[in-house]
Amino acid sequence: MAAAKPTAPVLPVLGGTRSSYRERVADALRAALVAGELRPGQVYSAPALATRFGVSATPVREAMLDLAKEGLVDTVPNKGFRVTEVSxxxxxxxxxxxxxxxxxxxxxxxxxxxxxxxxxxxxxxxxxxxxxxxxxxxxxxxxxxxxxxxxxxxxxxxxxxxxxxxxxxxxxxxxxxxxxxxxxxxxxxxxxxxxxxxxxxxxxxxxxxxxxxxxxxxxxxxxxxxxxxxxx
The missing domain is CATH 1.20.120.530 (GntR ligand-binding domain-like)
Structure with a gap:
């Protein structure tokens, strides 16, 4: 039996506050970073990530700004976010x-x-x-x-x-x-x-x-x- 291939993550529609949804999106993005699904040095736009995760662009953009404050990504003006390199x-x-x-x-x-x-x-x-x-x-x-x-x-x-x-x-x-x-x-x-x-x-x-x-x-x-x- 063939091994399962990695699947694209999709976040379910959640109830709760806007901040809790933003945190859920941020957690999923952190997990994608750790798993290597978001590659170091590459630039990702919020709309592209939103499509990938099955959510709207606004919480993705907000979550990526949180990750930028943590040093996990860098903002790239008019383009999106670059995943930081880790040696x-x-x-x-x-x-x-x-x-x-x-x-x-x-x-x-x-x-x-x-x-x-x-x-x-x-x-x-x-x-x-x-x-x-x-x-x-x-x-x-x-x-x-x-x-x-x-x-x-x-x-x-x-x-x-x-x-x-x-x-x-x-x-x-x-x-x-x-x-x-x-x-x-x-x-x-x-x-x-x-x-x-x-x-x-x-x-x-x-x-x-x-x-x-x-x-x-x-x-x-x-x-x-x-x-x-x-x-x-």
Missing amino acids: ERQLDEYTRVRALIEIPTTAELAVTADPAALEALRPAALEIVTAAEAGDLVAYVAADLRFHLGLLQLAGNHHLVRVVRDLRERSRLYGLTALVEQGRLRDSAEEHLEILDALLTGDPEPVRAVMTRHLGHVRGIWAAERNSEAAG
Whole structure:
């Protein structure tokens, strides 16, 4: 059976306030940046992105201005927004800082977290697997972010959560498309279920082991495309 191809993200029509819709669009754009679906150095217009995401141009333009303030894109007068370049050194540094924070914090949750609170994150872990099977990279990245931040929130350190969110949103996973084409993205997705199962043993060491492996795979995913280009 052929692997699923990446699908174009479409945001559903949402209720709620204008600001909440703008935030939803911004979250989807951040996920597309992380997934590598919006390419560094390329200029994107708000109308083109609106068509791609199935929404109107106004919330896209507003959301892109938010991303510009975060340094994720640059405004290009009369044209749109250019995705900022992220160097391999920067990506490596982001991964290392994440490992320093996420591995010990998540491992400690095996002892401190309420098992019911851990189980409550299983739907998010399953959503990651579902997105991987569908080849929906934006949904994959968004669910992955919710899962890992949900875990870190159980540690009760809100500043730590903000730091990790910022690091994740500045990262790029250039190799995700290749994993979809090779039918291997589901394997990476299922590591999130492994993390939960390890946490529920109550032993920090299995959690530390699977988190170390998981973040090592993340480093490999962002580097995959560049290594392939270098080899070619």
